[in-house]
Amino acid sequence: MSIAQTLLAEFEQQAPVTRRFLERLPEDKLTWKPHPKSMTAGQLALHLALVPSAVARFVQNNPAQAPEFKVPQPATVAEILKTLESSVQAVREILHGFDDAAMNELWRMESGGREVLAMPREQFLRNVMLNHWYQHRGQFCVYLRLLDIPVPSSWGPSADEKPVSMEQGEPVAV
Numbered sequence: 001m002s003i004a005q006t007l008l009a010e011f012e013q014q015a016p017v018t019r020r021f022l023e024r025l026p027e028d029k030l031t032w033k034p035h036p037k038s039m040t041a042g043q044l045a046l047h048l049a050l051v052p053s054a055v056a057r058f059v060q061n062n063p064a065q066a067p068e069f070k071v072p073q074p075a076t077v078a079e080i081l082k083t084l085e086s087s088v089q090a091v092r093e094i095l096h097g098f099d100d101a102a103m104n105e106l107w108r109m110e111s112g113g114r115e116v117l118a119m120p121r122e123q124f125l126r127n128v129m130l131n132h133w134y135q136h137r138g139q140f141c142v143y144l145r146l147l148d149i150p151v152p153s154s155w156g157p158s159a160d161e162k163p164v165s166m167e168q169g170e171p172v173a174v
Contacts, residue, residue: 003103003122004095010130011052011095015088018048018133020152021140022084025077034146041143042080043071048136049083053090055129059107059121060094066111091129 001009022045030042039047050071058064074080103122108115117124137154144151150160157163 003100004098007122007125007130008092008095011088011091014130014133015052015084017152017154018137019081019084021137021144021154022048022077022080024144024149024152025080026147026149027077029147029149030074030077032143032147034143039071040073041140041147042074044136044140044143045077045080046074046083047071048133048140049080049087051087051133051136052129053087053094055125055132056091056094059124060097062105062121063108063110063115066109066116 025041025045030045031040033040038044054067058067074083098121103125104120106118107121107124109117119127141151141154141158151158153161153163155163
């Protein structure tokens with residue numbers, strides 16, 4: 001299996017999990033935030049929806065220019081879910097375009113005309129497209145808990161539910 005296929009397989013497992021988290025956000029809580037320095041629940045949810053495709057598009061350029069991130073306030077949960085679906089589709093298309101040589105290529109990010117980061121493209125994708133995504137999903141989990149919204153399971157059970165595979169009585173492949 002190629003590096004891109006391996007990343008895509010993990011992504012395909014985690015995209016529906018992320019969707020379950022985003023679906024829980026009530027429409028009337030889009031502008032809620034736990035602290036003045038925090039993103040709103042809607043902004044964090046939209047960030048979760050955008051991260052995969054934004055990162056996949058970003059690494060297509062080498063070197064890439066460091067972006068400035070400003071997450072807009074979404075108007076509806078439907079907008080967030082539609083953004084996630086577009087993001088998932090974009091990742092599928094973009095990752096298929098990378099062979100192992102491209103994944104192992106030293107990828108660079110520049111800011112203000114100077115290099116600020118250099119690592120294999122695959123490492124950046126794993127660290128930011130996936131790990132960064134999971135970190136923000138965990139953050140979103142806290143938002144849901146503070147709003148007293150049942151938290152979906154992710155890898156194992158949450159305090160509110162079992163993993164989908166356990167509820168359906170399916171064996172879990174590890």
